[in-house]
Amino acid sequence: MIDTLPPLREVIATHDLRAKKSLGQNFLLDLNLTAKIARIAGDLSECDVLEIGPGPGGLTRGLLAEGARRVVAIEKDARCLPALAEIAAAYPDRLSVLNEDALAVDWAAHLKPPIRIIANLPYNVGTELLIRWLIPPVWPPQWSSLTLMFQREVAERIVAREGSKAYGRLAVLAQWRCEARIALNLPPEAFTPPPKVSSAVVHLTALEAPKFPADQKVLERVVAKAFNQRRKMLRAALKGLCPDIEDRILAAGLRPTDRAETVSLEGFCALARAVAAD
Ligand code: SAM
Numbered sequence: 001m002i003d004t005l006p007p008l009r010e011v012i013a014t015h016d017l018r019a020k021k022s023l024g025q026n027f028l029l030d031l032n033l034t035a036k037i038a039r040i041a042g043d044l045s046e047c048d049v050l051e052i053g054p055g056p057g058g059l060t061r062g063l064l065a066e067g068a069r070r071v072v073a074i075e076k077d078a079r080c081l082p083a084l085a086e087i088a089a090a091y092p093d094r095l096s097v098l099n100e101d102a103l104a105v106d107w108a109a110h111l112k113p114p115i116r117i118i119a120n121l122p123y124n125v126g127t128e129l130l131i132r133w134l135i136p137p138v139w140p141p142q143w144s145s146l147t148l149m150f151q152r153e154v155a156e157r158i159v160a161r162e163g164s165k166a167y168g169r170l171a172v173l174a175q176w177r178c179e180a181r182i183a184l185n186l187p188p189e190a191f192t193p194p195p196k197v198s199s200a201v202v203h204l205t206a207l208e209a210p211k212f213p214a215d216q217k218v219l220e221r222v223v224a225k226a227f228n229q230r231r232k233m234l235r236a237a238l239k240g241l242c243p244d245i246e247d248r249i250l251a252a253g254l255r256p257t258d259r260a261e262t263v264s265l266e267g268f269c270a271l272a273r274a275v276a277a278d
Helices: 007-015 031-040 058-065 077-090 123-135 152-159 169-178 218-230 247-251 263-275
Strands: 048-052 069-072 093-099 117-121 143-153 178-186 199-208
Touching: 007 077, 031 058, 031 117, 031 143, 031 178, 031 199, 058 069, 058 077, 058 117, 069 123, 077 093, 093 169, 123 143, 123 152, 123 169, 143 152, 143 178, 152 178, 152 199, 169 178, 169 218, 169 263, 218 263, 247 263
Parallel strands: 048 069, 048 117, 069 093, 117 143
Antiparallel strands: 143 199, 178 199
8 A cells, every 4th residue: 555545445435426427537546556657757756746637536645655745636526625635634735636627727826846747637638738738838838747648549649750640730749849758558447437448648758948940839830730631742731821832841841742641840840940931
């Protein structure tokens, strides 16, 4: 056991925390596994941790037992609060719980850097949260790493390289300014109740500067348009982005007949620079 609190099955029964599908509730009940996920993020003793969706607190307990300096956990479901209060009492001054919607809260105001974000995300908002973390108004971001559970298919899209089916907007945005890797694969049975699909923990470390220069907004626009019609050649997919798009594709060292899924991260950054040029 990693702590002296009751086993999670007992916590769920005591507080009647039946999983709600609408909130993406698939709980991790194995505390050895949650401690393992916490360790993927590295030494937490000098870090504040933001956790989204603690639920009954399995991962929260893993983070605290592994020595996180402080954990701020944002949970939308008020039914979980009494169980989380018991954890806060067992780890005095180290856990704050906000009963809020993670999409609406100003999380950075509640933590001190360095900040690591670690979460078994609700699947319905996971990608939206990731995109927001990847494209903050300034870089480097307020967080230094993200350790996040996703459906395996989404995890593969984050770490995909050009030429693969999973390569797209998520891969480019994630890998432009982060090192991203799949750190752990989990079968459906690792969760209660088990989801329909397998899951994976992705670990992303924020780089000080982008791997290749580009304006964030222009890169976002180019990548979104290019992958919106991923099977089309660039000259057709990017039509309307700017009047002389074929020249700009050539100026970026690409061919107008290339398809988005074969263009490397470096190629997209060159294209964003060519599109932004006067
Ligand atoms: N961390 C727990 C674990 O690993 O067992 C629970 C993970 S469960 C996949 C996702 C959690 O996110 C649920 O507790 C759910 O209530 C919560 N949640 C769903 N949508 C949310 C939102 N918009 N903001 C904050 N929490 C949310």
